[in-house]
Amino acid sequence: MAALQLHPEERPQTVREWWEGKNYSAAENFTKTQEKATAELDTEAKITISLREAFHGVQKSINSGEERFEVWIPPGVKQDTRLPIKGKGRFDPKTKQRGNLYLKVEISPDSVFQLKGENLLCEVQITAAQAASGVKVKVPTIDGYVNVKVPAGISSGKLLRLLGKGWPKLEGGRGDQLVRVLFEPSTEYSKEKDIGERVTSTEPAPLSMQVFEFDVVTFELPWWLRLFNIDSKIDSKFELRRRCHEAQYFTENLGNGVTLEMVTIPGGTFPMGSPTTEEGHSKWEEPQHLVTVKSFLMGKYPITQAQWQAVAALPQVNQTLASQPSYFQGANRPVDQVSWYDAVEFCARLSRYTKRNYRLPSEAEWEYACRAGTTTPFHFGETITPDLANYNSNYVYGSGSKGKYRGKTTPVASFQVANAFGLYDMHGNVWEWCADHWHDNYEGAPTDGSAWKDDNNNDNQYRLLRGGSWIFLPEVCRSAYRYSNYPGDSHDYTLGFRVVCEAAWTL
Structure with a gap:
């Protein structure tokens, strides 16, 4: 099914072309009257997408209650953006007109990035020793990982800026990515003891092998078809067999x-x-x-x-x-x-x-x-x-x-x-x-x-x-x-x- 490309609603230039040689005010009045009649048929729905889907654009399946169709959500939409889809609202059988559907975009929280205006924010952790001497770290961006040099003497909570790695702008280009540098927290004693004993050990813990049982399921031909070597491509004849194995x-x-x-x-x-x-x-x-x-x-x-x-x-x-x-x-x-x-x-x-x-x-x-x-x-x-x-x-x-x-x-x-x-x-x-x-x-x-x-x-x-x-x-x-x-x-x-x-x- 072809995807619908969403565009901001504009007064269509074809109205003027359609009203060839007519007085434009008459065409404008006609358009306003038509829009007023269909506005009562407009509907609104929410759609939740991930931050990465909002950045790259995504095709989604929409169920309006009357039909299911695919829509293309363009790259760079933000929280609470209202996207109009013409002719996908309620249908009036008397006037034979259909309103518009307005999709309100909700962006689910991302595990790595936060959207701050036109900038993206993420966090990286380094040790205090690395902060003192400076270190090169891999920083996630929405385009992939990049190597970033953290300057020596940086303090915890300081922001670094990656130019042009942020959110798409309406006027073109992209915002920046902000990287908050944090120091790794001190490890709690109980966790430090548990991990430390394993990390400082020079030998791995011995393997203690056990045996477990499990079910294996396969689709097989019935015995009488196998007996006569019937072609296994007779799909309708497959039966489900369950056996117990161990490993x-x-x-x-x-x-x-x-x-x-x-x-x-x-x-x-x-x-x-x-x-x-x-x-x-x-x-x-x-x-x-x-x-x-x-x-x-x-x-x-x-x-x-x-x-x-x-x-x-x-x-x-x-x-x-x-x-x-x-x-x-x-x-x-x-x-x-x-x-x-x-x-x-x-x-x-x-x-x-x-x-x-x-x-x-x-x-x-x-x-x-x-x-x-x-x-x-x-x-x-x-x-x-x-x-x-x-x-x-x-x-x-x-x-x-x-x-x-x-x-x-x-x-x-x-x-x-x-x-x-x-x-x-x-x-x-x-x-x-x-x-x-x-x-x-x-x-x-x-x-x-x-x-x-x-x-x-x-x-x-x-x-x-x-x-x-x-x-x-x-x-x-x-x-x-x-x-x-x-x-x-x-x-x-x-x-x-x-x-x-x-x-x-x-x-």
Whole structure:
């Protein structure tokens, strides 16, 4: 459906053209009379968008009560802006006229930025020692991270100004970004003792492996069709089968009752990518090739907001982390609105705290872990349904069915089904960052499971995302589907991640 471009209401010049050769005052009176008649049919509605959507512009679906249509909200709108949409108000069947709809914009609070007039404000934290000597820090801007030199001797609360990094101006150009420099607060004794004991330790805590059971669900052909080797593309014949599996895992203690469960992923070889016959296949998933992956440990779930807050409270390694960045709040929901750099900083803090090597998975490790031995579009089999994963269920894949579209993230493991390795929410909910740089296809890709990074390590180069999210179509949630985004310009409510750990273990 075509989007409506919103423009300020003006008296249309076509009125004068339409009234060719007539007295203009008569045309003006006609227009005023018409506007007065339709004004009684005007309606108003509120629409809530994020600050980043307001900055970049966004297309939204509107339900007026009489119809559903798409509108384009232009970049640079502010709180309480009224946007007129002509001809989308109430309809009068007697006069055959329709009023206008006025959208009142409300901008939800952002986890990083505040809008102050035409300027954006954010905060960064440094230590007192760094303030005394001066330091270069990574500062988030709405365009991505930039390196900013903090002058020596700066006092806490001082504002730095980044010219032209603020809000769009009506007359053109942009305002500035204000950066408030704050000193890191002194750590409370109880938290300092808990963290300090782990940070000063030279050895990681020993792994204590346990076994857990979980349900695995797959779509399969009935036995009598398999017996006669009937084509598996007869979608209507698939049945849902549920089996009980078990796997090993260990629990990492993050403090204050928050834990991180890491599942063992056995090594193996698998075909990475998708065949050209797979529904939704793209050239980005070619050529399909064999990859051998070593064993590793992977998070049972995407990183939750409780886990994020626990690690964000640990001492900084390279950059600051917002303690509550997520748009959809909930301790057991996956963290969202995190950039690739945020995820890397999370891993760095977690690694220093635990003395174990935590990192983002390579793209090959992620797909291998997602498939868990399958070669079908999903680890569920040939299709997916909204009873098994959180995605845009207004659309279907293969023999799947439509269902309730949730329109937001769901708490991890809400569907109580895992893949054969014991991993939950690999399809949908939030996109998951990988370590790799983006490449258009697999020509020249590593075959040992390592991350594919370019030598130039360009900060602006796209990074990989896998798994789809709550707002995307089911075909985008396939095991083989590849997506990407800028590593810093990605604070939106579809992005999350899970971690892997390189550690030896014994049962």
